[in-house]
Amino acid sequence: MANFKQKDNDTQLPRAVGLRRILRWFYAACALVLILDIVIHRHVMHPWENLLFFYCVFGFVACVILVVVAKWMRKPLMRSEEYYDND
């Protein structure tokens, strides 16, 4: 698997666009929709929708599961780029 390793510097989001400022606004927006969840009365069709913060928790958990499972899938599925070259 050694040939898959590369310098991973893309955890560094672009500083030039003012990452911190953007993230601060982003967290504020998340907090706002959390508050709206309590304030706004919604007419629901699925019983789960009555749960507090259902969509927020669902969105977050779904994506974490998606990424963790996909990352795990790499172990059995990932091959080098030349894998099919002599087919």
Added chain:
Amino acid sequence: MIELPSFVIFFIGAVGALFLRGRILASWAITVPVISGLLLVLSDPTEQAVTMSVAGIELTIFQPDRLSLVFGYVFHIAAIFGGIFSWRMTNPISKATTLVYAGSALGAVFCRDLISLFLFWELMAFSSAYLVVCSGSTKAARAGVRYLTIQIISGLLLLAGAVLHYSQTGSIEFTHMGLSGTAALLIFIAFGIKCAFPLLHNWLTEAYPESTPDGTVFLSAFTTKVAVYALARGFAGTESLIYIGAIMTCFPIFYAVIENDLRRVLAYSMINQIGFMVCGIGIGTELAINGATAHAFNDVIFKGLLMMSMGAVLYRTGKMNGSDLGGLYKSMPKTAALCIVGAASISAFPLFSGFVSKSMVMSAALEEGYMIIWIALLFASAGVFHHAGIKIPFFAFFAHDSGIRVKEAPTSMLIAMGIAAFLCIGIGSFPQLLYSLLPYETNYSAYDTTHVLAQIQILLFSALAFVWLKLSGIYPPELRSVNIDVEWIYRKGLFTAYRTGAYIVQTLVSYGYTLLTRLAKRTFRGITRVTGRSSRLASERTVDLMIVSVVVSFAVFLVYHLLNL
């Protein structure tokens, strides 16, 4: 007004394109769909049918209705922005092929009998296969051949189903058939292949990313949407489609997260979006069919926009892997902005087009009581934002700075993307424009507080998950790699199976040969022992005895006879 089938205009246009060069050719490829589109909008083609009699069979080659018109309109739009995007494609054969491809897609949705459908189906297969191979690389050529093989299999299944259907019912009319009998099943599988049903999907993810920047834009618009239309006409309300659709929405997103080639990420995400349509067709209520059709309409535009933005990146940088790109917003800010509009649309952000159509399918699933399906669709909605909404723009234009400095995309490409982006926002903001075109009358409103808030919550917290995973380093980095999918079966598996099978057969044959030889030797030895020279049967004494016994028995016989006289 005389009804002129849209495909005729396109085919005439294609012949014309072969004789044109340069800018005239480029303008011609835009003019043809514009003229055909205007004719379609200005006339009322639902009034009468254009029929043709071939070998005693009446073919209905052009009879639009509300369902097919939605697809017809959006195919024109796609042909127009595709034509503008490929302004710099100067090869007359390629241009003509795009016109034939678009024309046959229009022919397929506007015809109303199975034989014409088959003919357009195959024409689409050949013209699109040309677009796959036209990038000229060996890899594309191989992918193109595999693509064509699978498309032809789909066509043959359709033909077999059509012939069987004709022999059973005496009719070749293409109308609602449902999943009853072998004929319908064959046709269903034929549609399923083009629709990229799970396990039959790999032709799409393999071939589309191999085409040229322009070719993929056309490819992404037509084939799969024709299949969606065909399913909606023939198999609306077939329950198995709900489950097939739900699987289609969920499984490709895992692949999309770990895929490095960004156009292949979009190909996986295309299967995910078709899943929503297939699911809606399976539910089969008016709201669901409207939702599926509207989503197909929107998908052609926003997927086209995303494919164009990636095409522009590929055109300028020559690279398409997430691991090689990054930081391009500095060089290509307009392309980046347009790509984000496409990303917001596919993620179904309120005010963008995906939102007004996807929510129809999800509401229909809830209304009909498919709770688990609804959960699956909700999961897929969160996932699509993750892999298409964030991943595509992030790894191409932001992420780490790859150091690539190029020019902004050419004006023609920006105009094409601009038109698509304008439509994404326009439809998202004024959904009634789209709703008025749908097959059934609808008073559906996507913009109520419940829907909007729920969607914003799910999207923001999906994004929050991305931020957390990225900052904590859990998010898998883009790596140069390929991921094994169903294609492994026919690219590696069958070969391995053949080799193993051949070995087993060879061993069995040689073992059987040895066994037979041994058996034969033993049998001959046995026979020799009884009849050979030194055997009892061949000894002299036995011969004497035999002669004596013959003579004696003859004498006894004579005596007996004598006595009887």
